[in-house]
Amino acid sequence: MTRRFRRADYGRILIVGTGRAGVAAAEELRRQGFPGDIAMLGAEKEGPYDRPSCSKGILTGHKRPQDTRMPFHDEDLTWYLGRRAVDLDPEAHRVETDTGESFAYDGLVIATGSSPSMPKWAADPGVHMLHNLEHAWTLRRSLRDAERVIIVGGGITGSEVASAVRSMARDCVVIDSKPQVMVRALGEEVGNYVTDVMRDEGVDFRLGHRVRSANRFRQGWVVQLDDGENLTGDVVVATTGGRPDTAWLESTGLDLSNGVACDESLRVIGLDDVVACGAVASWPNLRYGPQPRKAEHWISSLEQGRGAARTLLAEDGDAGPVTVIPRFWTEQWGLRIQVCGELVPDGEVAISEMKRHRRDTARAGVVVGYHRDDRLVGLVSVNAAHAFTSLARAMIATPLPPMQAVPLPLHTEKPQREEVAEPARRRLASVA
Numbered sequence: 001m002t003r004r005f006r007r008a009d010y011g012r013i014l015i016v017g018t019g020r021a022g023v024a025a026a027e028e029l030r031r032q033g034f035p036g037d038i039a040m041l042g043a044e045k046e047g048p049y050d051r052p053s054c055s056k057g058i059l060t061g062h063k064r065p066q067d068t069r070m071p072f073h074d075e076d077l078t079w080y081l082g083r084r085a086v087d088l089d090p091e092a093h094r095v096e097t098d099t100g101e102s103f104a105y106d107g108l109v110i111a112t113g114s115s116p117s118m119p120k121w122a123a124d125p126g127v128h129m130l131h132n133l134e135h136a137w138t139l140r141r142s143l144r145d146a147e148r149v150i151i152v153g154g155g156i157t158g159s160e161v162a163s164a165v166r167s168m169a170r171d172c173v174v175i176d177s178k179p180q181v182m183v184r185a186l187g188e189e190v191g192n193y194v195t196d197v198m199r200d201e202g203v204d205f206r207l208g209h210r211v212r213s214a215n216r217f218r219q220g221w222v223v224q225l226d227d228g229e230n231l232t233g234d235v236v237v238a239t240t241g242g243r244p245d246t247a248w249l250e251s252t253g254l255d256l257s258n259g260v261a262c263d264e265s266l267r268v269i270g271l272d273d274v275v276a277c278g279a280v281a282s283w284p285n286l287r288y289g290p291q292p293r294k295a296e297h298w299i300s301s302l303e304q305g306r307g308a309a310r311t312l313l314a315e316d317g318d319a320g321p322v323t324v325i326p327r328f329w330t331e332q333w334g335l336r337i338q339v340c341g342e343l344v345p346d347g348e349v350a351i352s353e354m355k356r357h358r359r360d361t362a363r364a365g366v367v368v369g370y371h372r373d374d375r376l377v378g379l380v381s382v383n384a385a386h387a388f389t390s391l392a393r394a395m396i397a398t399p400l401p402p403m404q405a406v407p408l409p410l411h412t413e414k415p416q417r418e419e420v421a422e423p424a425r426r427r428l429a430s431v432a
């Protein structure tokens with residue numbers, strides 16, 4: 001293995017965020033031969049775990065929290081868990097936390113992921129969200145006594161929750177503004193197939209509707225829709241998406257409009273010695289084009305974490321672009337759904353049914369390919385793992401034409417740091 005450790009002037013690298021991306025970055029730093037201190041700073045008290053299990057095994061009771069620990073090489077990492085970063089001072093190379101501590105760094109990896117964005121109607125703290133182990137555990141406890149569960153948001157997570165709820169023989173209604181579930185993630189065709197499966201499995205849908213209000217009474221919840229219909233239930237879950245966890249970076253003047261803006265190597269634009277990776281980062285993935293974008297899946301976060309670590313260790317101008325092919329999987333309703341590449345809405349679509357003339361297309365197996373300029377650029381399959389794997393391998397092996405990143409004006413400019421209120425600064429104790 002070629003090791004590329006170059007930044008001999010780095011004594012300590014601080015990684016903020018101990019999820020998939022942060023841990024992958026730490027492992028890669030060691031793999032590249034970085035001998036210094038690697039400090040892992042994380043808001044959650046738990047060590048790294050498998051976040052996707054929160055909407056799967058934990059809810060159904062097939063997994064306990066201790067079964068979700070993330071396997072990784074803990075090679076001499078220093079852990080600071082249960083501490084939330086609240087401010088970054090890039091001039092001083094320090095990160096400050098809600099515990100009043102201050103962490104110095106030579107190199108910094110921003111890997112704070114995303115957190116649920118709760119809509120206005122979900123202001124009551126009794127509305128469940130689902131992003132971490134604690135949320136999953138709390139929801140599981142509520143599901144035990146529930147008879148009818150209202151899920152708002154028919155994306156991947158909402159549909160996984162519905163699958164868990166029905167497997168526990170609870171009634172379940174799914175509300176979404178789109179006419180099918182999971183359209184954004186799976187495309188219209190597979191979105192349609194899976195919506196049919198869910199209907200067959202007894203899910204009650206209110207598609208094409210938005211929630212107007214949710215009120216809790218002694219007898220349970222009343223959720224009112226935009227057409228005036230009132231739905232009643234014992235548990236309400238909002239799975240309405242997330243937003244990048246960037247609140248702690250607000251004083252830096254960085255471009256945080258769609259996550260932390262990075263160049264094609266995942267170096268944070270405008271800051272020396274800082275990279276970002278995972279769900280918090282927005283960067284031009286040159287495999288697909290020069291426009292900044294996000295890749296918010298488990299495997300992409302792992303690959304970005306590794307790429308960002310290599311960039312941090314490279315000398316200036318020596319880091320290559322970090323490119324990833326988005327891919328993810330989900331298991332629900334007894335279906336194994338896999339996605340690779342981009343499901344381009346304007347692409348040509350080819351549908352291959354594994355067993356023709358079966359009414360239950362999804363259960364019988366189906367692969368949908370998305371083509372652009374006669375190239376396969378996206379793939380989604382249901383219960384067709386074999387076909388998916390060989391097509392995905394071929395797609396990954398085919399390089400796309402190289403593209404240039406659009407030069408961003410912020411690239412060379414140092415952002416202006418907004419002053420943090422003096423009293424808050426003074427309270428900070430120094431631990432490093």
Ligand SMILES: Cc1cc2nc3c(=O)[nH]c(=O)nc-3n(C[C@H](O)[C@H](O)[C@H](O)COP(=O)(O)OP(=O)(O)OC[C@H]3O[C@@H](n4cnc5c(N)ncnc54)[C@H](O)[C@@H]3O)c2cc1C
Nearest residue numbers: 017019020021043052084085112113278279296297298328
């Ligand atoms: C319920 C659920 C199910 C999912 N299922 C799938 C799936 O089946 N397949 C798939 O591919 N993807 C799935 N995902 C998405 C996948 O989990 C994410 O893409 C991945 O976890 C992103 O990794 P990350 O390291 O960027 O961020 P995260 O995993 O979110 O980790 C970020 C970490 O940073 C910490 N943090 C945040 N702010 C601060 C701060 N200020 N200071 C210190 N620490 C901070 C957070 O507490 C967290 O521990 C799922 C996500 C959820 C929520």
